[in-house]
Amino acid sequence: MKNPVNKMRLAIMASGRGSNAVNFMEYFGSHQRIEVALVVSNNPAAGVLDRAAEHGVGSRVLTAGDWGRKTEVLAFFADYAVDAIVLAGYMRLIPEWLIKKFPNRIFNIHPALLPDFGGKGMYGIHVHRAVIQSGVKRTGITIHLVNERYDEGPVLFQESIPVYPEDTPESLAVRVQRLEHLYYPRVVEEQLLGERGSKNEE
Numbered sequence: 411m412k413n414p415v416n417k418m419r420l421a422i423m424a425s426g427r428g429s430n431a432v433n434f435m436e437y438f439g440s441h442q443r444i445e446v447a448l449v450v451s452n453n454p455a456a457g458v459l460d461r462a463a464e465h466g467v468g469s470r471v472l473t474a475g476d477w478g479r480k481t482e483v484l485a486f487f488a489d490y491a492v493d494a495i496v497l498a499g500y501m502r503l504i505p506e507w508l509i510k511k512f513p514n515r516i517f518n519i520h521p522a523l524l525p526d527f528g529g530k531g532m533y534g535i536h537v538h539r540a541v542i543q544s545g546v547k548r549t550g551i552t553i554h555l556v557n558e559r560y561d562e563g564p565v566l567f568q569e570s571i572p573v574y575p576e577d578t579p580e581s582l583a584v585r586v587q588r589l590e591h592l593y594y595p596r597v598v599e600e601q602l603l604g605e606r607g608s609k610n611e612e
């Protein structure tokens with residue numbers, strides 16, 4: 411039987427201020443079976459690096475150059491014994507070899523109801539602008555697995571909210587982000603604990 415103290419270890423990858431990363435660090439801060447082991451950013455100026463330090467979580471900047479060194483990057487994730495990766499506003503494409511190394515273990519969240527309002531250029535406030543311009547009556551969040559086809563990995567969870575006539579991209583951003591914070595860690599937790607159950611029986 412595996413040691414129950416062995417927690418599953420998450421790497422959070424983020425490029426910006428990292429409110430979702432903070433939310434994960436808090437949600438799993440005293441969790442029995444999952445912990446945030448590491449924060450990775452491509453941006454040395456990202457606020458998320460300071461947030462990691464405040465929470466006592468290790469962090470590392472991986473530049474475009476670093477990503478060219480596949481063996482070193484994989485060794486780095488192995489050193490931290492990373493079991494799963496959570497993308498939280500990570501503004502760089504994930505290389506195929508990393509996806510292959512973590513099959514069904516890389517999660518992403520998109521601030522709209524995919525397959526609509528996804529793809530190139532659809533991030534941050536651009537998404538909410540497009541939603542308002544389109545005239546749709548509802549928007550929301552999509553949590554999905556990352557696979558080789560960008561933005562097309564299997565959807566795990568969606569939740570929606572109404573778009574009101576008086577909404578602005580900014581007001582939608584605030585309400586959609588509330589949903590992100592409420593659901594993203596829970597959905598990842600559910601996925602990982604389900605998988606872990608079967609892993610323990612090996």
Ligand code: GRF
Nearest residue numbers: 426427428429430499519521
């Ligand atoms: C989130 O809105 C998420 O939907 C998107 O990137 C944003 C990151 O925001 N993938 P934050 O840095 O976690 O506040």
